[in-house]
Amino acid sequence: MFDVELQFLSVRIQLFEFGPTRSARCRWILQEAGLPFESIDHGPEAIGSDELRAVHPLGKLPAAIIDGEPLFESTAITTAIADLVPEKGLVGKSGTRARALHDQWTSFALSELDAWSWSSAINTFVLPEEQRLDNVHEQNRELFRRAATVLDEFLGDVDYLVDNRFSATDVNVGYAVNAGRSRGWLDGFDHLNEYLDRLIARPACPLPA
Ligand SMILES: N[C@@H](CCC(=O)N[C@@H](CS)C(=O)NCC(=O)O)C(=O)O
Missing domain, CATH: 3.40.30.10 (Glutaredoxin)
Structure with missing residues (x-):
């Protein structure tokens, strides 16, 4: 103490x-x-x-x-x-299987989810209008949903990503999943939508309900 x-x-x-x-x-x-x-x-x-x-x-x-x-x-x-x-207990210690899984899902969130939602964001409101591409959104949505399918299947059996208990991994992934949902890209992913609702219900979570 x-x-x-x-x-x-x-x-x-x-x-x-x-x-x-x-x-x-x-x-x-x-x-x-x-x-x-x-x-x-x-x-x-x-x-x-x-x-x-x-x-x-x-x-x-x-x-x-x-x-x-x-x-x-x-x-x-x-x-x-x-x-x-x-x-x-918000993240496994370095060298443990729990830490490796944290790194795995965090990398997955950045490269397979954030990358596509951010590409759509910069081409919607971040870049100056003359620099925006208008033909990226359908591909971004498909690639985001390909990764979301992996998470949706995984979350059919568990409530959280590592050792089935809440951790920093869920913070990292949850933000990425929420960015997709706010674009309307999460339709049909029941487990993933329930997971996100579970995370957003936490008192410490700043994501809007
Ligand atoms: N991979 C970085 C992304 C950082 C990032 O792109 N932040 C955005 C806001 S969410 C930003 O500052 N964008 C300004 C810009 O791209 O000019 C992270 O996760 O921290």
Whole structure:
């Protein structure tokens, strides 16, 4: 108990965030971990700013400073936060099967889900209009749904992705699944929709119901 309290006191965490961005993954895991943190939220104007570039070389959200050390990439941040509170069991220890599965599903979320929803996002509202492609959305939807099929089948037998208990893996994957659902790409995936509802019902989850 004393160690836990000491840890709470000694780790300073600053999170550069803005609600609907992938910073929600970081806020979510921090709230699950029960760790205090300083939110630096300048809205969408923060993107590309000098202040953010000092922490993330592309000036993107999210970014964090943990005990004075900068860290970027939302899932690297969630995993680092989960590692700070081993007593909460939010991620397997390095070298375990549970950690390998965390890495597997996290990589899967980034490369097989985030990639396609983000491609549609940049070609809908992120890039200046003259740079947008209008012929990518059908392919993005198909590729997203191909990966969603894998998750939907897996979640037919379990409620959560690693050891059938909630973990940082579900934060990483849940955000990606939600991005697809908000585009209307999750029709017919009953297990996956139930999984997402289960995650969003958690008090620590910042994703809108
Ligand atoms: N793979 C990165 C993606 C970061 C990212 O693209 N963030 C978006 C917001 S969700 C952003 O800042 N975009 C600004 C831009 O692309 O100019 C992560 O997961 O942190």
